Amino acid sequence: MNVNKIINRAIQELKYGQIVNLGIGLPTKILDHISPDLDIFFQSENGLLGAKKISEDSPINPELIDAGGTYIDIRSGASFFDSSVSFAMIRRGKVDITFMGAFEVDQEGSLANWKIPGYFSPGIGGAMELAQKTPKVIILCSHNDKKGNSKILKKCKLPLTAKKCITRIITDKAVLDVTNEGLVLKEIAEDLTVEELIAQTDAQLIIPQNIGTF
Amino acid sequence: MNVNKIINRAIQELKYGQIVNLGIGLPTKILDHISPDLDIFFQSENGLLGAKKISEDSPINPELIDAGGTYIDIRSGASFFDSSVSFAMIRRGKVDITFMGAFEVDQEGSLANWKIPGYFSPGIGGAMELAQKTPKVIILCSHNDKKGNSKILKKCKLPLTAKKCITRIITDKAVLDVTNEGLVLKEIAEDLTVEELIAQTDAQLIIPQNIGTF
Amino acid sequence: MMNKQIAIEDVIATIPDGASIMVGGFGNPGTPFALINELRRQGQRNLVIIKNDANEDSIGISKLIENGQVDKLITSHIGLNKVVVELMNRQLLNVEFYPQGILAEKIRNAGAGCFGFLTDVGIDTEITDKSQLIKFQDKELKIESALYADFALIHAQNSDNYGNLVYGSAAMNFNPLMAMAANQVIVETPNLVSSDSLSPEHIHTPSAFVNSIVKVEFLTHEYQLAGA
């Protein structure tokens, strides 16, 4: 999987002034690649607004981590608050975008990313509220798993994180939008044909006239 | 009515280290008479712990009032907080004593002090939660109204503030404790006989062997 | 978000007739007098106002009520405003009362994106209709609904350009709760300061909850009056 391709495409979603939450895994890599000049506030659900990648020569503050446990720094205009205010912010829709990883997504926009029964059940964390309550939920994931199976399904089989919550899916092969009509192909990886993509995707795709590449 | 007698007796209830709320009216006069050395934290439900009477030569801070709208000062160790935390403190029973005025009290320990239908209905304010949730509710009021009617009743007639909430009643004529058995006379004003007190009281009084005077 | 500073007449003009508006303050401290005065000048009508009290007559939200702009007041105690009590008694103003801490918690509950909470406050009094009680974990309890609003008018001692707010002493009261519960949050502040002068640990309202900031160039006499 081409991680950088996904991250670079994800960064194009960011606009001046937004409040953004980054899930553990692929999404947190956005912090490593983003221009420090972009005026964005990253929210971390352990209680801060204004997270910034720590520079290598900065001293570490052991009390300053993100929700994934990584040492971070803060930008000018940052604030700290307790966990109830942090999720108040999330449930009130004040976080504009959340980027999350996924085990499975489906053409209805449902997301499964917190539990694989029998294999992986570390708890729900903040995922359910972020997925259900953020206005724009953007999924970053590989298009297919290691065995080549599509992660973009007609219907999720794993326990859901939230139903019909996804706005956009960015994989290494495509950018897909969830619409009332179904899953619309917006952009395709430049080294792939539409036929190849369809063959590698379980979900039904709506193919419009104009498709971008990335 | 001898206001000072009530206030002086009320002050004897205060002990080192307590958190105390003072209702509007008679109770707030406690602040004027208390020794500044007594290590007490007065809570004001508009969001502060550590209220202190403002000294005459201090500059006024227009943002620093108590819940009755009087300019106050704060003591060392004071804190400010929002209205939800203020009432969290009250509902969690962290305020040790609340002193309140009353229109009527009764021998079951019920209190009416917020509404006189048709005459007076300014709203509930903080009274209901303070009366219902404070471990020690002490009522300060005149024993009889201007017409001579007892305010200490068998049963309240006015809309209740809270049912069976009162610990102790301090009037100009008596100190009465609410017990499971009924209203017990603890102390009597030194210029009054027990017979006179009974004649001026609607509620049934339990008269123990030993009665103090004040 | 980012620079949220806006002219007072422009931001108050976004409030339509019939809006529900939370107004910060307990008595005078924390009351956004400048925003209220502009709302009075523009004259929006049929408003639902949510405030702990009604201020005193002739100032604050009492001006809006006296001017006939308010259909309904949701409050806790209006005892220090005889004019508003009189309007209520003459049934010229619809007033809905809650215990003060329940009003605060209804607003806090909305601010947290919830829909209500369970309480036993007042269950033995006339404010509770026994038919509303539910049994939960062997207790008789009342469901109090969350109280949301279209707008909140907030007075902060300090704000930066992002809308990180700090309140002064007893002027905090309902302000941070309302800033979370309203859909559009309009802040007035006499001190628009640089972010770097605010300590991130000591922000009372994080910028995420603030939409618009009005710099109040000077404070009117109302800010200097005795409280309540």
Next chain:
Amino acid sequence: MMNKQIAIEDVIATIPDGASIMVGGFGNPGTPFALINELRRQGQRNLVIIKNDANEDSIGISKLIENGQVDKLITSHIGLNKVVVELMNRQLLNVEFYPQGILAEKIRNAGAGCFGFLTDVGIDTEITDKSQLIKFQDKELKIESALYADFALIHAQNSDNYGNLVYGSAAMNFNPLMAMAANQVIVETPNLVSSDSLSPEHIHTPSAFVNSIVKVEFLTHEYQLAGA
């Protein structure tokens, strides 16, 4: 109240077997390692521990769990502690999971002296049994009960003798909520400071919620580790 300072062994000795204990912290920041270590040393058993996470293996509450002192863990996410995941999978530890913000709100609701709240979080997922849903104001909602505890163990950056607390950066997290929700609140702090050095506007937890204060004379290595 007043001088609440007490020796660590004396205050931890007040915790009986079977107690429910809220433990502050999100990962390492805000975790009261010294109080936990003393609880491990004294060895109280059959504990119910409430914490956002299980720390990493060999530190924090993981020590209590690994030592068999914990019957039940109420938490949100334990993904960074393989030892505890393994104990859960082998059914040697009872773990109750909530969405993180719901766990925070359950504790906040108790801290506010309420009994539960209404939410729609997770209602379309397996964490919700449809039979629990109630209809309120035309919405399908779930009642989440308030979560109280016998004790809270809190780590504060600063405290005065009265127990006015200030937390450092991301070490705030669950601490102020737990300080309100527990019946007995035990605070550890490396900095016992004079009241006059704290600004009354910037107290995160007012002294009313604090029962006991332990001055931590030196911070162990655990406080210096990477978080979560």
